[in-house]
Amino acid sequence: MDMKAWQVQSEKERLELRARLHELLHRLKGEPNALLPFHQALALRPKGEHHLGLKTIEVDRVVGSVDRYEDFDHTFLPKTPHTLERWKRLRALQLEGVELPPIEVYQVGEAYFVKDGNHRVALAKATGQRYLDAYVIALEVPVPVEPGDTLKDLILKAEYAHFLEKTRLKELVPEAEEIRFTTLGRYDLLLDHIVTRRYFKGLEEGREVSWEEAVVDWYQNLYRPTLEAIRRLGLLRGFPGRAEADLYLWVMDHRHFLAQELGVGLGLEEAARSYEARFGSWWKRLGGGLKGLLGR
Incomplete structure (x- = not known):
């Protein structure tokens, strides 16, 4: 095994251990340990959307996913063998100097939900990358989402959005x-x-x-x-x-x-x-x- 392959395997094993520890801690606390699901953001009753094109976004503001929210924990650590292997392949490409394509996200208030590129976000978070290039679609919502929101916060805001719509x-x-x-x-x-x-x-x-x-x-x-x-x-x-x-x-x-x-x-x-x-x-x-x- 060459040096880069050894590094990737070592990082993957440490990542897997961190993910298991996160899961254990959240179970002990009785807290959910998954990304925010995008369908809950849609419950905020968006009035429309705008394509903002290619932007540079903050990685820390990516908090949810359209359809892979159960494959990662709330910090975007891979939770399944498949996502870990995918992460490992992307990390190997990154170390080879391959430039990964921009991700695609929905912007809801101050937070982002991944439409395409979940593993690239996981890679960025694990390696301490602060910014990512992304094609951004902004949703117009009456109650904005913030990066620190929990699933309960999102549900509460959806209820508030319904109240504002009714009144x-x-x-x-x-x-x-x-x-x-x-x-x-x-x-x-x-x-x-x-x-x-x-x-x-x-x-x-x-x-x-x-x-x-x-x-x-x-x-x-x-x-x-x-x-x-x-x-x-x-x-x-x-x-x-x-x-x-x-x-x-x-x-x-x-x-x-x-x-x-x-x-x-x-x-x-x-x-x-x-x-x-x-x-x-x-x-x-x-x-x-x-x-x-x-x-x-």
Whole structure:
């Protein structure tokens, strides 16, 4: 075996060992260890695509694949014997000085998904290559993907994209802030809030309220004021790892419970204060206790 062949075989074996260790660590953590699938990016409801031609892209921003996402781990290490052998052949060609062709990718926000050239990306990542030439097709999506996104993040963003499509919130209220949850299945609850708001506003005013009007009314007179109350109270600090939208739903549920079960009607800020008093205090006590322990 000549020196180059020995080098390629040695690198392949180290790569295989790294891939096995990654798989073991992710199983122990209960975390997925695969590339992001492109079909989840399509769930972001792209409005169109543009061919940007040949570009130089950052290798670290390549996070997914169109059809080979199960053959590599989340860092593009080959996971199967076939992908390892393919990687080995490409590495041998590279050491011989063969120039490999550009890859093809879809750009979704700040991230890239490989259409053609998965093994070339794996080779680039394994050898520390920072840039690759790629033919880029950019998708227009309402909620962009970022390189650090997980599969859960992608699913959450797809749910948000569906919500934006149903409500046209960005068109109706251009200044509207992004609404992000940390738990799946919550945007449908917001749609229910809008439907309810529309129904009661129609009863109060004795007329048919359009969907568009209900969306604007919900955001301006319910969602945004509740967020402002949450911010004034600093309520989010008591719930680490959560988002403002999570707290909005919790405060609304608490307000509804007080009204239906106890007959207590509270304003939005009063409901936020009541929720903090009922559920936020123990978080603060726990946080204070931990600070005391760490300070000793």
